[in-house]
Amino acid sequence: MSTILIWPWLPAWDWWLPLVCLGCLCWRPRPATACLLFGLVWALCYSHWQLSWLQAPDLFQRSQLVAGTVDSVQHRENGASRLIVSLKSLNGQALSPRPRVLLSWYGQSEPPAVGDNIQSISRLQPPHSLLNPGSFNSARWLLGQGITARGYLTGTLGHQAVVASKRTRLARHIGTLTADLPARRWLLALSVGDRSGLQQDDWDMLRGLGVSHLFAISGLHIGLVAGLGLLVGRLSGHRFLAAIAAGGLALGYAWMAGFSVPTQRALLMLLVWLGLFCWGRFWSARRLLLLTMTLLLAAMPWLALDLGFWLSVLAVVALLVSAGWLGGRSLWRLQLGLSLLLLPLIILLFGGISWLSLPVNILLIPLFSLLLIPLLLLACLLVLPAPGLAMAALVLLNALFDPLMAGLHGLNDSLSPWQALSARAQGLWLLLFLLPPVLLLPRGRWLMALAMYLLLLQPGVLKPVVLEQGPEPRWEVRILDVGQGLSVLVTQGRRALLYDTGNRFDSGFNMADGVILPLLTRLGIDELDYLVVSHDDRDHSGNREYLAATLPVHHRRGVWPGGQHCRAGQREQWGILTLQTLWPVVPSGHRNNDSCVLHIGDGSLSLLLTGDIEAEAEQGLLALGQPVAAELLLSPHHGSRSSSSEAFNRAVAPDWVVHTAGYANRWGFPSSEVVARFKQQGVPQLITGEHGMVHLVADGDRWQLLQSRRPGPWYHRLNAWLTTGGRPPKSLE
Known part of the structure; x- marks a missing residue:
């Protein structure tokens, strides 16, 4: 069932019958294969059952x-x-x-x-x-x-x-009691799993110090609560009563947390273990984990798509390995093993590492386990029968949490322990983590020397001396998928020009944090040579100030307070590329037709960035005799029917056209009329909302498209699945 995470497409529902027949044939000679096939059948049927209403x-x-x-x-x-x-x-x-x-x-x-x-x-x-x-x-x-x-x-x-349900009333009551406490958001996160009060700087601190798991009610908290119940129950001298006390407290805490996926996993494993404990049987932790995973995935196969599920499972695996292979018999050894074994997963999921994670966790885990969580649990138990005592406990917790969290914020702000890694650095670190098991193989020691050599070549570890200037790097264009908006990254090696910044929404989500900065980090780019803002519309300019405050920007062009406005006739050299501003004649930037039109070329290939200009500006460009011809064109105004006039399209004569239109956008971009015009001209077209990021590389006198269709597994192409009725796309048939 877990293979649903990597299926290239979602097969039609009628595949279940041949898979069941094949599983029956394999049952006796290969029972493991048969179980795999039956799991595939259940995941397939479950997916079609859940998605059927979308048709x-x-x-x-x-x-x-x-x-x-x-x-x-x-x-x-x-x-x-x-x-x-x-x-x-x-x-x-x-x-x-x-x-x-x-x-x-x-x-x-x-x-x-x-x-x-x-x-x-x-x-x-x-x-x-x-x-x-x-x-x-x-x-x-x-x-x-x-x-x-x-x-x-x-x-x-x-x-x-x-x-309101009992849980809702309890959560509201706790919220009322903590309304005036500065540490309220942390208390609610740990008591009822309500983390909506955490601000962005809180999340940055949790990630920077590697302690997010302490504020997500999961196996650590459930195990602690169950341990307290088991300890109290054992005082009675009856194994059954001890199991009832442990299971009851754990079930109550999971209920307060809303039965999130991590609590479900921990609770189910605990209940199975308590059942065996009462029965007088012993199962290994590995067997318990496999049974728990099987039951959870059987109940909901789509849990395999939840990275939090895998993070919690692999945390248990790392804990078992640490306790067994690494001899983790003490808290610091267990924490050391857990941190080291989870580090590759953290690098893959979050794209970086925190060098303070280990020492901070060694200090905080005992504090949470022995003091903060038991005291908070006591306060929750007393909320309804004795609110006065509960309030006293909450006030004490506030006195502990407030300086603790302030100290953690100060530690994160002063030391900045989170280190984002480029894609190259991530690969090298993962290679290092794979070396120990490889070294167990015959003649595997030479790989250690190779890994150390590659590690020393990482940026920031050692800077290799450049003995001679090599050939200029090829230039690349990435038209980012920023929904209904625009952002284009042009690079020459690690030198970068960014044209427009995507949108910034009232909810707090923005395309700088969501798309642009993660991409720059993966590419190892930590500064911008140029940041060009075409005009004032928020879907183009929403993140200009934020990006300028986050990254060094050497040249600001376009609509910038105090910056250099775009004006037709501007021309400058940037590496092997020539930047020419074709429009506007009179700088303004407040209207679509005032957009900064930028022509970028190397003498053989060129790119035309048009912002949101419409037919009026297109006619003005042609009347001025501007050199608009380009092999790659971003359709003006996201493919609106008010733009891309036939005369303008023929003057540009592109080899590729990219429409920067958001998926299922309410304006219907790109317009069917515009698509028809380019189709009649015989020009290949791509839409960022359907294709994802469009990545083209200059290859002599032509553009090379690195990805011909939307990549990734089936859930990236649900729209195509809906239109084909579950049949595989033609490219996969």
Whole structure:
């Protein structure tokens, strides 16, 4: 079932029959293979069962009337919230199974509470993610949470509040008691799993010090609570009572945390172990872990898409290896082994490492285990029967947490322990971690010397002396997938020009942190030679100040306060490339037709960046006789029908056209008329919202496209699956 993570496409549902027949044939000679095939069948059937409602007619072409129950509420900045809703009906038709959807809620009014029934008009779209190196994979995350569509509310027709559940009332009561405590957000995160109060600097600190796991209720916390219950129960002298006490406390804590995936995994493993404990049997931890994984994946195969699930599982594996192979009989040895063994996974998932993680965890884990978590659990148990005592415990916890978290913030701000790694550095570090098992092989020692040599060549470890100037690097163009917006990265080796910065949203999400900076880090680029902002629209200029404050920017061009405005006739040399500004004649930057039009070329190949100019500016460019001809064109205004006039297209005569249009955008970009014009001209076209980041490399007198179709596994191409009915794409047939 876990192979669903890497399926290249989602096969049609009728594949189940030949797979079952093949599994039956393999049952006696190869039972392991048969189990694998049966797991594939279940994952396949489960996926089609969950996704079947997405094939309703016109589901994504118009607004829908939906009714359902709110499963959870995630509060965001500026009054925005996200609701996870279990749908009961779509346009009056009952749904089975009930799909889960993620809906955005905007406005000043309070969003519905958990458990409320709502009826609303919503605009939906299938799970989709921006596809750039280093970007967060939202499609995989959504499906891993069992969410099969996302959208926003365009109108609420009905809202039926229901009596709050006991957990909700308890969470509200704890929230009320801690309302005036400075450490409230940390107390809520550890008691009821509510981390909505954590700010971006809190998340940066947790990542920088490598202590995020301490504030996600998971195996550490469940095991601690169960250990306390087991200790109390053993005082009775009865094994059964000890198991009941341990299981009851662990179940209660998991219930308070909302039964998140890490708590489910830890709780299930604990309950199985307690059952064996009462039965007087002993199973190895490895056997317990495999049984737990099997049960969880059997209940929900899409858990394999949730990286948090694998992180929690591999943490247990690392703990077992540390305790066994590394002789981890003490806390610091266990923590050392755990940190070292999880380091490759952290590098893969987060693209960096924290050099302070080990010492900070060695200090904090005993503090949390022996003092903070037991005291917090006691406060939660006393909230309803003795609120006065609970408040006293919470005040004591606040007195402990407030200086502790302030100290951790200060430590992170002063030392900046988080080190983001380029793709090359990540590969080298992972190579080093693979060497110890390789060294066990015959004649494997020479690989250690090779790895050390490669490590010394990493940027920042040793700077190799350049004896002579080599040939100029090829230049590359990356048109980033930033949704409905624009951002283009032009590079010559590690020298970079960025044209436009993508959008910045009221919710706090922005394309700088989500797309641009992770890509620059992967490429090993830590400064920009040029940052060009075409015009003032937020989907082009939303992150200019933020990027300028984050990275050294040597030249600012276009719409910048106090910067150098674009004016037709500007020309300068940048490495092997010539930068020519073709438009506007009179700098302004406040209208689409004032966009900075930039022509970049090396004498053989060229690129035309057009911003949001429309037919009026296109005619002006042609009237001035500007050299607009280019082999690569970014269609003006994202492919709007108000742009890309036939005369302009023929004057440019591109070999490639890229439409920077967001997936399922509400304006319908690129326009069918524009697509038809370029098609009639015989020009290949790509759309960033469908293809993902478009990466082209200068190859003599032609552009080489490095990725011919949207890469990745099946959940990156759900839209294609919906249109083909589950058949593989032609390129895979």
